[in-house]
Amino acid sequence: MSRSRQVGTLQDPFEAFAERGARRAKPTETGDLYHYTSADAAITGILATGTLRLGPFESMNDLWEADPFHPVLSVHEDDQSDVDAADWVWEEIDRSIRLHTKVACLTRDFVFLPDALDPNALRGWAHLSLWAHYAGRHSGVCLRFDRDRLIGAFDRAGTDDDLRFHGPVSYNLMDKAVDGRGFDLGQAKAFGVDALARVYARDTAEQLFFRKHYDWSNENEYRLILVDQSLQHNSVDIRGALTGVVLGHRFPTGRVAALREALQRHPDVEVLRLLHHSRTLSLVPELPPPPPQAPSSMAKDPATLLDRIAALDTAEEEAMRLRYEAFEDFSHLISKISAGMARTAADLDAWPRTEVTSVDTATAVPDGQRRRRPGVPGEQAHLERGQRISVRHVPGTQETTDEARGLAVSVAFQVLDQRRLRFHAQIAASRPGGPSEERWRYQQEAEATQAESALASILAELHNAALATRPAFDATRGLPVETASQG
Template identity: 40%
Template sequence: MHDEPIMLPADSNFLTGDEGDDHPELELKFAPKVLTSDLYHYTSSEAAILGILATRTIRMSPFQGTNDLWESRPLIPNLEGGFEGLPSDAYDYSKVWTDIDQFIRGYSKVACFTQDWEIAQRVIHPDALRGWGHLSLWAHYGAGHAGVCLKFDRARLIESFEKSRGGAIHQFYGPVRYRRAETGSGPYGISLAQAEEFGIDAVALRYAQVHRDRVFFRKHADWASESEFRLVRTDLSTEPFYFDITTALRGVVLGDAFPRDRVPALRAMLAGFDDVEVHQIRFHNRNLYLCPVDILEEAGRRTIPVPATISNISPRRSGDLTQRLSSLDEVERAAAIAREVATQLAAPVLRMWHDHLMNQSRLLENWTNMLTGDWGSSTSEIPSGQRQTRPGVRGDEIVYEGGVGTIAEQDPAYSFTWVAQIALQLRSDGSGVVHACISSEEWIDSGNKRQDLYRGQRDFSEQDFSVVARKALEEFIDEIPKARLKFDILRGLICRDIRAVD
């Protein structure tokens, strides 16, 4: 589906024809997401093989060692009242806060995991939010993509954690909530009178229990991409704590740069685990893919180099590599010049379209249950068979594409989408085509159902470009109210035969 398009900046050089790159990101924003029962833990190959898998335990590290300053620094609660028989200025309250922090954070440990989200396979990048697919976590915790990501069953992991409760004052678990701003200690405080009565340790530990969400499960929004789920344990020790993960481990994901010479050690450590699948991340064209790996086969496999002169594609152009490369450079340079000229020619028209549509607020106002956006850069509605091709191949007459469009999303989002766009294509001789399209998209179980509500196309020469562009815009604006009505009928807002709108 779609979201609000990016606004056109004043600099016309922005209009490069790459506007369609926004679509995958916008689609993910509104795609339905389902939280799975899996959790993932990123670590180095050494820590995974020689630590977690070898001992069948996972380490809970000191809470004070977390990477967010919201957690690695004290959260100082308010101190209420005073000590009996002492004036308020006669005691060093910083020592009280130090003692409180020791019992709240100093004796607490945490194990961190990443949650796993499924997105419908019909979107362009359905694995974008999987627990194993976080590039920043691979870089920070997965040894620069050379480590591993361990897959755990959430319920079994929690069960093992709870079985290890012996000696704990508190054990908590749950997802982290991310906030851009917090009020610090807030209205919650610790009574100094209670501290004198019950002990500073007791009141501090009770404070941690009562306010555990704020203390242990809040992080700054800068860390939100981690989608963290954590286990927290508080006891009276500053040492790390380990608990068994034998029954919870379900998979091992190798990083894209995982060293092949560590496969034998990994294979040996996995021998005693049941039903553990091994996959490896593969990175291609800015996307991560999860590929099954048979580590028994991998151990004996040898890579056979392919001679550089062998190609799976026979070129239509004649000549040796040097000649064909020279031809490719030539057509690319010529295309770049033609594209620059066309960009300057198109910029005034695109700006006129954009400004005129932005001033037509009535076109999208007062639309029941619809979230509307501004007009921005877009070319996605140009028919796929007529899209610009790369220089030097058949159909390379088009040297530039640009357009202006907007999106309206039914509230709740990602059920019905209304897309309106007017776009142009230019050839090197200054002639071209104006495309105008208004369409609907409906999210259904079998996929994305798309329907044109209006489509127009006008050819133009270099001489009549401006005239055709204005006429196409006028017709486009006239069709918007009709397309709105058709869309409302499709989504059941109006019970009326759609043919009456034509």
């Protein structure tokens, strides 16, 4: 019985050398873009109307785009009663973006040096998989556009209020970029989910619309993205940008007459046919060029959405301005907090079998008084700063469990309207298997001129209160009375 022979790698040395050379060669990008489509879509749609339709973004094939990509959505204590609406807001932001986003998918064009073994290997018209998937299994056409003219026509499509983006797609094995543009449930109620969706699309366009999984990299895609307020499709006038039509290797002869008639609207457009012979692609002239005319585009009514977006942007900008002012006026309080808390931390660190760490955080502020997102009704805190000391019990060698017993000693200040300040101090104990239990809290408001003295007072109160928790804390750790009385 004969054995099978393993194949699957290039055996001929010259062929292997040529393939390596082709993969390593440096291609040069041209100024052309290509679009693959079926014969009917080209003849009765694109060429007949002189427009390239921007299709719905919701119809994309890549799961990175087809499945939701949610922004960060926070929920303030004020909105806890509506927390169940958070998932709905996420879905509505995604749904709104998909309904209002239109896309034109094109292919970039690259050439190798003329002396390359196959200078056409990366041409925009030479992608066999794209002919198979998007151009009727080689029976359709591939339209050639001048990139700069097409982008110019795209910039004139729709209204000045629409969002427009264009550029090459990047192909990645993973997408771990951090989304820095989050929203709050209160902002959804204040400005509307459609406004948040529009701002999210505007500020994260590159990650939303121009990233695909590496599996799609053979497409060398270039996109035109339009986000408007309409649920209807939109189009780009291609009459000044279309420069060529490439017929597929299996373009049906019965459609040549209809193609010739459609091309009468497009003078000076070159017509070529793709030939495939012995695994090599080439182009040959097919039809003489023909003549003019095509329709116009549509106008859009901006409605009230733009006003709400402008209000949201204004609220964010004003909040940022007030935050910078508050930081310039009161940043010296941060260093005073650090110095005061360092003294307290040193005393707590002297307790037996404890581990003490510090972190900058404003957790001393009660949930109901936390800073609201810009534009949301209610008291506004322009700046929140603070520090927390965590005291953790270190188990002894005889202890069989390491239960989470500890103390959190925290202080924070808020800068409110009219340069008023509110100071907070808190001590909380952690309980095994349960939430933290507040043991002590202190709050004081002060004018700007009294800020330093108020802070000094609250730091002293916090220091004394923290030391006073020693007996109870040691008792929960099972330390003997004599140990609890030391230091």
